[in-house]
Amino acid sequence: MNNESINLSIGNETTTCYNVPIGPVHPALKEPIRFEFKLSGERIVGVDIKPGFAHRGIEYMGMRRNLIQTLYLSERICGICSISHPLAFTQAVENAAGIEVPPRAKYIRTIIGELERIHSHLLWAGVGAHELGFDSLLHVTWNVREKCMDLLEQLTGNRVDYAIPIFGGVRRDIPAEKAHLAYEAIDYYRDLLEKMLDLYLRDKSVEMRTQNVGVLSYEDAVALCAAGPTTRASGVKKDVRQDMPYLAYADMDLHAITPADYGKEAVGDVFDNIVVRLLEVAQAVDIIEFCLENMPEGELTSIPKVPALLAALQKAEGEGIGRHEAPRGEVFHYVRLEAGREEPVVWKVKAPTYSNLMGWVPKFMGDEIADVPIIAASIDPCMCCMDRVHVVDDAGNESVRAKQDLIKLSREKTRRICG
Amino acid sequence: MIPETMLSSFRDALGQALLDDKAIERTEGTVAPQSVYDVWITVERDAFHRTIAHLCANFEPHLSVISGDDLGDTLALNYHFSVGWGERYGEITFTVRTSVPKNDLRIPTITDLLPGAQTSEREKQEFYGITVEGIPDGRNLFLPEDMTIHPWRLDLEDETSESVKRLVKWETRDE
Numbered sequence: 001m002n003n004e005s006i007n008l009s010i011g012n013e014t015t016t017c018y019n020v021p022i023g024p025v026h027p028a029l030k031e032p033i034r035f036e037f038k039l040s041g042e043r044i045v046g047v048d049i050k051p052g053f054a055h056r057g058i059e060y061m062g063m064r065r066n067l068i069q070t071l072y073l074s075e076r077i078c079g080i081c082s083i084s085h086p087l088a089f090t091q092a093v094e095n096a097a098g099i100e101v102p103p104r105a106k107y108i109r110t111i112i113g114e115l116e117r118i119h120s121h122l123l124w125a126g127v128g129a130h131e132l133g134f135d136s137l138l139h140v141t142w143n144v145r146e147k148c149m150d151l152l153e154q155l156t157g158n159r160v161d162y163a164i165p166i167f168g169g170v171r172r173d174i175p176a177e178k179a180h181l182a183y184e185a186i187d188y189y190r191d192l193l194e195k196m197l198d199l200y201l202r203d204k205s206v207e208m209r210t211q212n213v214g215v216l217s218y219e220d221a222v223a224l225c226a227a228g229p230t231t232r233a234s235g236v237k238k239d240v241r242q243d244m245p246y247l248a249y250a251d252m253d254l255h256a257i258t259p260a261d262y263g264k265e266a267v268g269d270v271f272d273n274i275v276v277r278l279l280e281v282a283q284a285v286d287i288i289e290f291c292l293e294n295m296p297e298g299e300l301t302s303i304p305k306v307p308a309l310l311a312a313l314q315k316a317e318g319e320g321i322g323r324h325e326a327p328r329g330e331v332f333h334y335v336r337l338e339a340g341r342e343e344p345v346v347w348k349v350k351a352p353t354y355s356n357l358m359g360w361v362p363k364f365m366g367d368e369i370a371d372v373p374i375i376a377a378s379i380d381p382c383m384c385c386m387d388r389v390h391v392v393d394d395a396g397n398e399s400v401r402a403k404q405d406l407i408k409l410s411r412e413k414t415r416r417i418c419g
Numbered sequence: 420m421i422p423e424t425m426l427s428s429f430r431d432a433l434g435q436a437l438l439d440d441k442a443i444e445r446t447e448g449t450v451a452p453q454s455v456y457d458v459w460i461t462v463e464r465d466a467f468h469r470t471i472a473h474l475c476a477n478f479e480p481h482l483s484v485i486s487g488d489d490l491g492d493t494l495a496l497n498y499h500f501s502v503g504w505g506e507r508y509g510e511i512t513f514t515v516r517t518s519v520p521k522n523d524l525r526i527p528t529i530t531d532l533l534p535g536a537q538t539s540e541r542e543k544q545e546f547y548g549i550t551v552e553g554i555p556d557g558r559n560l561f562l563p564e565d566m567t568i569h570p571w572r573l574d575l576e577d578e579t580s581e582s583v584k585r586l587v588k589w590e591t592r593d594e
Contacts, residue, residue: 052561057583060570095445095457103449225482225535236505238481243501243510244455250448255507296449321457321499321512323483332483334499348486350499350539355483357538 017045020369024053028373030127031383035364035372042368047361054383059347066342067093067167067313068306074333075161077349078382080123082161083109083116084326085333085349090165091246092322092335093344097167097313099303103296105169110248111182111291112156112164113324114284118189119148120327121277121284124380125200128274131373132209137199144192151185154178167309169301179292186292189285193278200274201262210270214363214375217268224362227355228329229276230379232258235266240325252290257283270378277380280327314342328352328380353379353386422456422511425478425502429460432473436466456511467517468527471498475532478502480513482529485539487547489573493518494547496526498536519549521574528553546571 018039024032032053038046058077062070071093074085087109094101122145129137149159155174156162164170174182200206216226221234231238239256241249259266262275303309319336329352336346356379363375422442430437439461446452462470474480480500488495498515519526528551529536540551541560548569551557559566568578 052559052563055561057570060579060583106449222479222481223534225533227481238504240510242507243504244512245453245508246447246455248449250453251450253507256505321514323501323512330483332499334484334486334497336488346486346488348484350484354538355535358535 016040022372024050028131029376031381033381033383035376037364037369037372039369042370044364044367044369044372047364049357049360051357051383051386054386059349062347063343063345066310067337067344068310070344070347071166072163074349075163078351079160080120080382081116081326081328081331081351083112083164084324084331085351086165087113087247088322088324088326088331088333089335089349090167090322091324092320092333093167093313093316093337094320095322096318096320096335096337097316098318099168099312101169102299102302104173104298105300106247107291107295108170108172108174108300109165111174111288112152112162113247114287114291115148115152115155117284117327118281119145119152120380121281122148124277124327124377125196125274127377128270128374129200129206131377132206134206140199141196144189144196147185147188151181154181166301167313168303169299171300173300174292174295182288182292186285186289189281193282193285196278196281200278201271206274207271209371209374210274212267212269213367213371214270214273214378215268216359216363218266220362221268221359224358225355226329226359227352228326228380229273229280230329230352230356230359232256233266233272233276234268235259240323240330244323246323248291248294249287251294252287254283254287270374273378273380310342313337315339319346326352328382329355351382351386353382356381357386422458425458425511425513426460428477429470429473433462433466433470436463436470438462453508455508457514458511459514459516461516461518464517464519464526467515468529470515471529471532474500474502474513474515478513479504480533482533482536482539483512485536485543487543487549487571489547489571490518491521491573493520494524494549494572495519496543496549498529524549525552527551528555530555545569548572548575 020037020039023029023034034050036048037044058073062073071086071089074089075082077085122141126138126141153159155178156164156172164172216234218235221231221236235258237256237258242254242256257276257279259272259275261279266272303312316337317339322333324331332350334348335344338345367375426440441459443457444454447455480502481504483499483501486497495516495518500513501510502513503509503511526549528540540554543549544551544557545559545562546569568582569575570579
C-alpha cells in the first residue's frame with residue numbers, strides 16, 4: 001500500500017486514502033486484469049481498471065486470413081464462448097454475402113448455443129461460490145456442469161471449440177439416436193434446478209455476502225451500455241434473443257429474464273446476478289427441449305463443399321452485422337467483404353465484457369475491499385474475449401533493457417514500501 | 420421499432436447533412452417469418468454530434484461498439500447502436516457512419532450523451548490514431564501507454580508488421 005495519494009475531507013475529519021492495486025495476476029482473478037483501488041479505510045472510493053493483458057491481435061490476424069480460417073480463429077477468441085463468437089460471425093458473413101441457412105441448421109446452432117449457456121452459467125456460479133469462500137458449493141456446481149460438457153462432447157466431439165457452425169449451415173447433425181442423450185441431460189437439469197436455487201438463493205451466508213453488494217442501478221446499466229445478465233439483473237429487459245430474434249429463437253416465445261421472474265424487485269446487486277443466471281439455466285433447458293421436439297428435417301448446409309463455399313465467399317461484396325446473446329451478454333460482429341478478396345476487409349468483434357467494463361466502476365464504489373472478488377466476478381468477466389491484441393513493444397536488446405528497468409522499479413518499490 | 424419512422428425523423432432533423440440512408444430487411448423465423456431491420460445512415464462529420472444527440476433525445480439507444488474502416492484517404496467510423504430493445508421483435512440495429520479525412524483525424528466524443536461509449540472511443544484512439552475530442556479519459560485502454568503504432572491503420576501497415584515480427588521473435592526466443 002502507499003498513502004501518497006489523496007486526502008479526503010469528510011465532515012471535519014480528514015481521512016487518508018490508500019491506493020491498493022489488484023492484478024494483473026491475483027488469486028481473486030481468473031484472468032489477467034489490473035484494478036487500482038482508492039480506499040478510505042475498508043471502503044472503495046475510486047477504481048481505475050486496466051485491461052489488455054490478454055491481447056492477442058485476433059482481429060488483425062483475421063483480416064489477413066480467408067473467411068473459413070477466420071471462422072475457426074473466432075472460435076478461439078474464448079474457450080467458454082466458443083460457439084458464441086462463431087454464431088455471431090457466421091451470421092455477419094451470411095448477412096453480408098446473402099447466404100441462406102437451412103432451418104435444421106438454425107436449430108442445431110441454437111441447441112449448442114444453449115448448452116454453452118448452461119455450462120457457462122454453472123461455471124460462473126461455481127466461481128461465485130468460490131469467491132465467497134463456499135468451496136463445497138463450487139465442487140457441487142462444477143460436478144453437475146460436467147453433465148453438460150459430456151453431452152457437448154457426445155454431440156460435437158469436443159468439450160470446447162465445437163466447430164459446429166459453417167457459413168450457410170452446420171458441420172454436424174444431431175441424429176435421432178443421439179437425441180436421447182440430450183433428453184437425459186434435460187431431465188437431469190430440471191430435477192436439479194430447485195436444489196441449486198435452494199443452495200444459492202436461500203442460504204443465509206450467500207444472502208449476506210451478495211445482497212446490496214456490487215449494485216448497478218437501472219439508469220447506470222442503460223447509460224453505460226451494459227449487456228447480458230449484468231444488465232438484466234438491474235431490471236433492463238434486454239436480450240438479443242427476445243429483441244431481435246434469430247436462429248430458432250425466432251420460432252419460440254422467449255422473454256428476457258430479470259429478477260421479476262423470481263418475484264423479486266431488481267436491485268442490480270450480486271444476488272440478482274445469481275438469480276438471473278440460474279433462471280437462465282432453466283430457460284436454456286426449455287429452449288433445448290423445444291428445439292429437439294420441433295427440429296425440422298432437411299439439409300445441414302446450403303453450400304456443402306468447402307471449395308464452392310470459398311469461391312462464393314470470394315465473390316461476395318457487402319457488409320453485415322451478426323449478433324448473438326452469449327451467456328455473458330451480446331456478442332457483436334461487424335464484417336465488410338469485398339469481391340475478389342478472400343479475407344474480411346473489416347472485422348470488428350465486440351464481446352460482452354467489453355460492454356460491461358464500465359459497469360464495474362459503479363458496482364465497486366462504496367463497497368468494501370473484501371467484496372472485490374465477488375463483485376469482479378459478478379459480471380462474469382472474460383478477458384480473453386475482450387482483449388484481442390497482444391503486443392510486446394520491443395524485442396532484442398531493448399526488451400532486455402525494459403525488463404531490467406522493470407526489475408529496478410520493482411526493487412525500488414519494495415524498498416519504498418518497506419521504508 | 421419501424422425503420423421508416425426513425426429514418427424520417429433523421430431526415431427532418433439533419434436535412435442536407437444526412438448523406439445516405441438505407442434500411443436492410445431480413446426475414447427471421449421458419450414457422451411464422453417476421454421482418455427484422457438493419458438501418459444504416461451516413462452523416463457529415465460536422466453534423467455527427469447532433470445526429471447522436473437527436474438519437475439519444477428521441478430513442479433510447481444502446482451502443483454495441485464502434486467499428487472503423489480504413490478507406491485510404493479517409494477513415495470511416497461506424498457507430499453500431501441498437502434501438503427499441505425490451506420487447507419481442509422490437510429492436511433494430513442502427514448504424515451511424517461518418518468519414519474522417521486522414522489528414523485531420525478528429526471526431527467529437529459522444530460520452531456527454533452516452534457515457535458507455537468511452538470504452539469503444541478509447542479503443543478507436545489507440546488502434547486508429549484518431550483524436551476523440553472531449554473524451555473524459557483518453558488513455559490507452561488495451562495497448563501499452565508507450566505504444567506508438569496504430570495496428571488497424573493500413574497506411575501504417577509496415578510499422579505494424581515490423582512490430583508483429585519483433586513480437587514473434589520475442590515469443591520464440593530461446594532463454
